[in-house]
Amino acid sequence: PPDLIAARPRLLLARVWAQFHMSRPRQAVRILKQAKILIGQLAERGEIDRATTRSLKAELQTLTAGVISATDRSRTATRVASRWLADFPEDEPFARGTLANICAFSHYSLGELDAARLRSLAARDHHAAANSVFGIVYCDLLLGLVEISAGNLAEARRLLDRACRLARERLGPGSYTEAMTAIFHVELAYEWNDLQGAERILHQHRQIIEECGLVVHEMACKLHLARLSAAHGRHDEAIVFLERAERLGIEKRYRRLTAAALNERVRLLLxxxxxxxxxxxxxxxxxxxxxxxxxxxxxxxxxxxxxxxxxxxxxxxxxxxxxxxxxxxxxxxxxxxxxxxxxxxxxxxxxxxxxxxxxxxxxxxxxxxxxxxxxxxxxxxxxxxxxxxxxxxxxxxxxxxxxxxxxxxxxxxxxxxxxxxxTAPERARPIAIAVKKQMLSSKETDVAALLLRAYTNRQLAESLSMAPDTVKWHLKNIFGKLGVSSRTEAVLKLKEIGLDAATERQLAG
Incomplete structure (x- = not known):
């Protein structure tokens, strides 16, 4: 019950852990403030002893740094985590290892690979002392990400393989711990042009990552869904995935995701x-x-x-x-x-x-x-x-x-x-300023043909075997190319420039 949770600092902190791992930093901040106030009140009233207070504050510091990192304030996260690690309780190896991992990830986000390696190696020792499978796996994951960035892909695979193997041995197949590591095997398989292997791994772990992954895992998932779609020639589908990734990056205030998805979308459009x-x-x-x-x-x-x-x-x-x-x-x-x-x-x-x-x-x-x-x-x-x-x-x-x-x-x-x-690219289609010179892609022509017949969005999706979002994407492109803002205006413009006959022929074909 909410009243019970509000009175128990451990339960409040458990809620913060959950919100943190489900990429909900704003909700986590609210509960963190609540937990900090409660811990201070309980300590002041003497209802918890000094050792418990110190333990709770250590966990509070770890989660605070984690939430700061999750909101993409990597420099602030490295600064506060480094300061707190200098005077952290030795008898809290899990919290200490986690704080060091947060510091390592923040250094990695800033491109500071050597600092990231050192922090993550230190974190691994603390998690080994705590016997934390999750902590050890996350250390190897971070080390793998560092090696991917450094261009040492074979070493990255070794580290990710070690992490996945430990997760399966200790937690069984299909765990969240395995999924958060395996999602980066997708990146390696894709880079090595093993598209089938990349798809197999991605779809095996996609559901867990989308339900409860950190932003960095969601980022890897969404970007590779788009890349694999584009690699198979499904550019419109890929662009829809990338637009969703950009929106997620903005919603989560995660600039790196927004920037990466934007670059991919620009590449496909060009x-x-x-x-x-x-x-x-x-x-x-x-x-x-x-x-x-x-x-x-x-x-x-x-x-x-x-x-x-x-x-x-x-x-x-x-x-x-x-x-x-x-x-x-x-x-x-x-x-x-x-x-x-x-x-x-x-x-x-x-x-x-x-x-x-x-x-x-x-x-x-x-x-x-x-x-x-x-x-x-x-x-x-x-x-x-x-x-x-x-x-x-x-x-x-x-x-x-x-x-x-x-x-x-x-x-x-x-x-x-x-x-x-x-993988010869689609022939570049001129996007002329003059309406009479406008060109539609083959998919846009399919949509336009049915648009002329007054099909609804739902009918368009069913007739063309497209997702509703894909239909909306095509309509937006068609409206932009025709310089109109409504379906009625689009139909009139198509007829005005003589594209109605062409689209009818497309439909007949």
């Missing part, structure tokens, strides 16, 4: 030639794709949003401006040792330089990319860049003799080119 929609997507999140005279520092949590902006600049034939943005991000990633992200950014630099005719820069960048990608067998980050990446690789292979000889590098480049050839 792959089908919709530069206008890509620019609008960035503007809707407060980002203007242009070079500033005095550029402000780019926070690590916002990097991928600015990478998305650089993509738009390349598409709009401003490669020099794009390179200026990308170089700022790449320099920090290189300095931090985040070599996987550095590789991805240098791939875009190579694409931009090639489009600008900057031969030496394009070659230098693509050599960096292949040099970093080969040891970790990183394929999908490059395959997903599509035709521009293939053009850069073909350009470089004809000019770098070592890439034509019998070598591991030549084999890797050939594999990349072969896979890039399989």
């Amino acid at each position: 792959s089908r030639g919709d530069v206008r929609a890509a620019r609008l997507a960035l503007r809707s999140r407060g980002i203007e794709p242009s070079a500033e005279s005095r550029p402000a520092p780019i926070h690590p949590l916002d990097e991928y949003a600015h990478i998305g902006a650089a993509r738009v600049l390349i598409a709009e034939d401003h490669p020099a401006k794009a390179i200026a943005v990308l170089d700022r991000i790449a320099e920090r990633m290189r300095r931090d040792g985040r070599l996987r992200g550095f590789m991805q950014v240098r791939a875009l630099v190579a694409i931009a330089a090639h489009s600008a005719g900057e031969t030496l820069l394009a070659l230098a960048a693509v050599v960096d990319v292949v040099t970093l990608a080969l040891p970790q067998n990183a394929l999908r980050s490059l395959i997903d860049e599509g035709l521009p990446m293939r053009e850069v690789l073909e350009f470089a292979r004809s000019r770098i003799p070592a890439w034509s000889r019998n070598s591991s590098t030549a084999t890797f480049v050939d594999t990349l080119l072969r896979e890039l050839g399989k």
